[in-house]
Amino acid sequence: xxxxxxxxxxxxxxxxxxxxxxxxxxxxxxxxxxxxxxxxxxxxxxxxxxxxxxxxxxxxxxxxxxxxxxxxxxxxxxxxxxxxxxxxxxxxxxxxxxxxxxxxxxxxxxxxxxxxxxxxxxxxxxxxxxxxxxxxxxxxxxxxxxxxxxxxxxxxxxxxxxxxxxxxxxxxxxxxxxxxxxxxxxxxxxxxxxxxxxxxxxxxxxxxxxxxxxxxxxxxxxxxxxxxxxxxxxxxxxxxxxxxxxxxxxxxxxxxxxxxxxxxxxxxxxxxxxxxxxxxxxxxxxx
Amino acid sequence: xxxxxxxxxxxxxxxxxxxxxxxxxxxxxxxxxxxxxxxxxxxxxxxxxxxxxxxxxxxxxxxxxxxxxxxxxxxxxxxxxxxxxxxxxxxxxxxxxxxxxxxxxxxxxxxxxxxxxxxxxxxxxxxxxxxxxxxxxxxxxxxxxxxxxxxxxxxxxxxxxxxxxxxxxxxxxxxxxxxxxxxxxxxxxxxxxxxxxxxxxxxxxxxxxxxxxxxxxxxxxxxxxxxxxxxxxxxxxxxxxxxxxxxxxxxxxxxxxxxxxxxxx
Numbered sequence: 001x002x003x004x005x006x007x008x009x010x011x012x013x014x015x016x017x018x019x020x021x022x023x024x025x026x027x028x029x030x031x032x033x034x035x036x037x038x039x040x041x042x043x044x045x046x047x048x049x050x051x052x053x054x055x056x057x058x059x060x061x062x063x064x065x066x067x068x069x070x071x072x073x074x075x076x077x078x079x080x081x082x083x084x085x086x087x088x089x090x091x092x093x094x095x096x097x098x099x100x101x102x103x104x105x106x107x108x109x110x111x112x113x114x115x116x117x118x119x120x121x122x123x124x125x126x127x128x129x130x131x132x133x134x135x136x137x138x139x140x141x142x143x144x145x146x147x148x149x150x151x152x153x154x155x156x157x158x159x160x161x162x163x164x165x166x167x168x169x170x171x172x173x174x175x176x177x178x179x180x181x182x183x184x185x186x187x188x189x190x191x192x193x194x195x196x197x198x199x200x201x202x203x204x205x206x207x208x209x210x211x212x213x214x215x216x217x218x219x220x221x222x223x224x225x226x227x228x229x230x231x232x233x234x235x236x237x238x239x240x241x242x243x244x245x246x247x248x249x250x251x252x253x254x255x256x257x258x259x260x261x262x263x264x265x266x267x268x269x270x271x272x273x274x275x276x277x278x279x280x281x282x283x284x285x286x287x
Numbered sequence: 288x289x290x291x292x293x294x295x296x297x298x299x300x301x302x303x304x305x306x307x308x309x310x311x312x313x314x315x316x317x318x319x320x321x322x323x324x325x326x327x328x329x330x331x332x333x334x335x336x337x338x339x340x341x342x343x344x345x346x347x348x349x350x351x352x353x354x355x356x357x358x359x360x361x362x363x364x365x366x367x368x369x370x371x372x373x374x375x376x377x378x379x380x381x382x383x384x385x386x387x388x389x390x391x392x393x394x395x396x397x398x399x400x401x402x403x404x405x406x407x408x409x410x411x412x413x414x415x416x417x418x419x420x421x422x423x424x425x426x427x428x429x430x431x432x433x434x435x436x437x438x439x440x441x442x443x444x445x446x447x448x449x450x451x452x453x454x455x456x457x458x459x460x461x462x463x464x465x466x467x468x469x470x471x472x473x474x475x476x477x478x479x480x481x482x483x484x485x486x487x488x489x490x491x492x493x494x495x496x497x498x499x500x501x502x503x504x505x506x507x508x509x510x511x512x513x514x515x516x517x518x519x520x521x522x523x524x525x526x527x528x529x530x531x532x533x534x535x536x537x538x539x540x541x542x543x544x545x546x547x548x549x550x551x552x
Contacts, residue, residue: 002378004377005377005378006379007379009373010373011370011373012370012385014365015366015367015369016385018422018429019388019392023395025403026407086294089291089294100299109532109533110487110525111488111503113508114528118308121522122309127320127323128308129304161305224398229508247490263396267399271394275387
């Protein structure tokens with residue numbers, strides 16, 4: 001049991017100051033820009049909610065948002081089942097466990113722009129391993145700078161490569177916490193593999209799996225560097241996800257008002273979906 | 288060998304393929320890379336690595352990255368420790384709301400903050416310093432560190448605190464002498480995650496630096512565009528960015544699964 005004690009606030013003051021400086025001030029800047037129009041020289045005009053309306057109605061934003069949801073849905077649909085499957089098949093103890101864990105975690109420790117460059121090099125037609133294999137061995141016409149489908153498949157496979165290990169490691173952590181007695185009891189009862197998975201392993205993985213889905217949702221929804229380096233948002237606009245579009249508007253065209261309004265809408269969507277996950281996650285939490 | 292162990296084996300092979308390709312490419316000559324496909328380097332060369340280690344722009348990119356990552360790691364864990372202690376031990380006014388507010392910063396798209404950070408740090412005069420990048424990265428690392436440490440601290444029974452007070456320990460002495468050694472795995476894991484996310488993040492690091500604190504990522508993109516198709520150099524630079532991560536992860540290998548579960552297993 002936790003004691004009720006408002007002294008707790010003294011402990012969190014450093015964090016609050018740091019995060020307030022880092023998050024509140026920039027956030028207020030964004031809010032300011034989102035309701036004003038500027039022609040430079042630090043002259044601003046009140047614009048009200050026009051930018052929000054304009055962004056929400058624009059085809060460009062809707063298309064980017066659609067692509068973003070599609071991307072996140074695809075990678076979640078692949079990474080979560082694949083991650084569970086790999087975690088279930090991993091050895092529980094012995095020499096190979098740390099080796100597997102370290103090798104699996106390795107892709108997550110590679111800087112995101114290097115991940116992009118690496119896959120770019122890997123997928124180059126004629127020169128790269130993947131490009132050579134697809135074009136010259138399988139005879140498929142695969143070139144992600146020309147073909148939209150190829151570009152999409154490449155960024156999806158890249159993300160699966162990059163982040164499935166997160167799901168694996170989380171599920172694995174859940175699985176090793178199951179006492180052996182549970183399995184022995186299941187064996188005595190003659191439970192099938194499916195029953196063991198459904199009634200012992202899956203419930204034990206529930207918390208970690210929710211964390212995994214939450215983290216994967218947030219990070220894939222905010223993804224920028226990897227697809228930017230890999231495809232640059234192309235061919236055409238076919239892989240221009242939300243962040244790429246936002247940076248184009250904010251830093252490329254310097255349209256601060258619309259970019260700020262878009263930022264807030266973007267953040268609000270991430271927040272809303274994450275809040276739903278968080279509520280579900282902490283619902284059964286005893287503390 | 289059981290059939291089920293084939294799944295992790297194939298999965299790890301899939302993970303290693305692009306890394307293998309990057310590493311082999313770094314040992315090839317530019318001619319060989321551009322002339323077509325080869326599984327192994329035909330003429331083994333260290334030219335790309337020599338180019339990196341003799342050019343200050345290149346190796347300073349690595350030093351800069353390591354500097355701001357270290358500052359960020361120390362800063363994040365230092366402020367997160369007391370906060371996580373409070374969250375794990377006390378109920379106080381607005382604790383749940385505060386915790387969620389911290390987490391929201393982990394959800395913020397970096398692209399949203401790039402421009403405001405640039406303006407904020409320019410106005411307080413720390414643009415293009417290591418501190419700027421380290422501070423910017425605390426935005427998502429502090430919430431994560433609090434989350435992880437809170438998970439580990441929750442596992443330490445409260446009786447430990449009470450016994451220490453009965454024994455006449457003052458709070459600071461209890462915290463450093465008794466409590467910290469009990470959660471040192473958690474501190475290590477939190478520091479590891481701060482390292483990880485600060486090391487891999489590039490958008491903010493690039494936006495907030497120009498010359499003095501330019502991270503390796505910025506050097507890489509500039510080289511890629513200015514020198515045309517120097518793929519060997521790019522591959523060597525990429526390979527070198529993998530090494531610090533591989534070293535750090537080896538230290539936390541026994542705690543890594545629990546760490547990724549944020550101490551909540």
